[in-house]
Amino acid sequence: MAEKGKKVMVTVRKPPHGSIYVQESIEVMFIFATYEMDLSVVFLDDGVLALHAGQDTKGLGIKGFMASLGALVDWEVTNVYVDRQSLKDRGIAEDAIIAIGKDDDSGAPIRPKVLDTAQIAAMMTGQHSIVSF
Amino acid sequence: MLHTVNKSPFQNGALENCLRLARDGDAILLLEDGVYAAAAGTVKSSLIEQAVKRHAVYAIEADLKARGLGNLIKDVRVASYGDFVDLVEKHTVHAWL
Numbered sequence: 001m002a003e004k005g006k007k008v009m010v011t012v013r014k015p016p017h018g019s020i021y022v023q024e025s026i027e028v029m030f031i032f033a034t035y036e037m038d039l040s041v042v043f044l045d046d047g048v049l050a051l052h053a054g055q056d057t058k059g060l061g062i063k064g065f066m067a068s069l070g071a072l073v074d075w076e077v078t079n080v081y082v083d084r085q086s087l088k089d090r091g092i093a094e095d096a097i098i099a100i101g102k103d104d105d106s107g108a109p110i111r112p113k114v115l116d117t118a119q120i121a122a123m124m125t126g127q128h129s130i131v132s133f
Numbered sequence: 134m135l136h137t138v139n140k141s142p143f144q145n146g147a148l149e150n151c152l153r154l155a156r157d158g159d160a161i162l163l164l165e166d167g168v169y170a171a172a173a174g175t176v177k178s179s180l181i182e183q184a185v186k187r188h189a190v191y192a193i194e195a196d197l198k199a200r201g202l203g204n205l206i207k208d209v210r211v212a213s214y215g216d217f218v219d220l221v222e223k224h225t226v227h228a229w230l
Contacts, residue, residue, distance in 0.1 A: 011227065013230070044150075045146070045150045117154050118156075120154065121156050124154075126225075127225050130225060130227045132227060
């Protein structure tokens with residue numbers, strides 16, 4: 001499967017800290033990026049909760065993965081999308097989600113791009129494979 | 134596109150999440166506990182009753198039989214594991230875990 005340039009998608013639909021799914025999804029994103037695959041990442045349903053600002057897992061005694069999410073762009077995971085309806089359903093403002101990196105020149109934060117469900121559905125159709133979490 | 138759903142519609146929203154995103158003409162395959170959605174006369178039956186108007190909806194025969202489900206929503210197609218393989222071969226797959 002790890003063929004250079006192949007279109008692959010990772011979808012994240014689980015909430016962040018009750019299970020290992022989101023942590024594992026980030027590992028897979030980094031692996032796909034390392035193999036220079038044409039990767040897109042989509043957060044939808046409860047997966048958008050992983051993008052909630054201000055998460056602090058110290059009290060759970062775990063390191064968490066906010067640092068990894070904040071460095072996706074540095075790892076060349078740049079095509080990162082989030083479902084508008086899922087954010088809305090959970091009361092998360094589109095401009096309040098965490099940054100996944102910052103612009104090299106301006107230093108401005110780069111956030112996942114908010115898309116409508118229909119746009120995400122269309123993007124799914126063109127993939128060689130989709131790995132879901 | 135082929136969407137697979139393996140969770141009971143009484144347990145969580147995976148099927149509803151799937152149906153919200155699936156485009157007209159996409160195929161939907163119910164397997165494992167997902168096949169409970171194919172049963173007629175339940176509080177969740179309307180999901181698949183509506184879905185069959187827009188999608189080919191399949192349910193895995195072995196999972197139906199294992200759960201004693203025979204009274205299915207009209208137009209749900211009973212699929213063997215071989216049919217499952219054919220569908221996977223033909224489509225990009227998204228698993229709604």
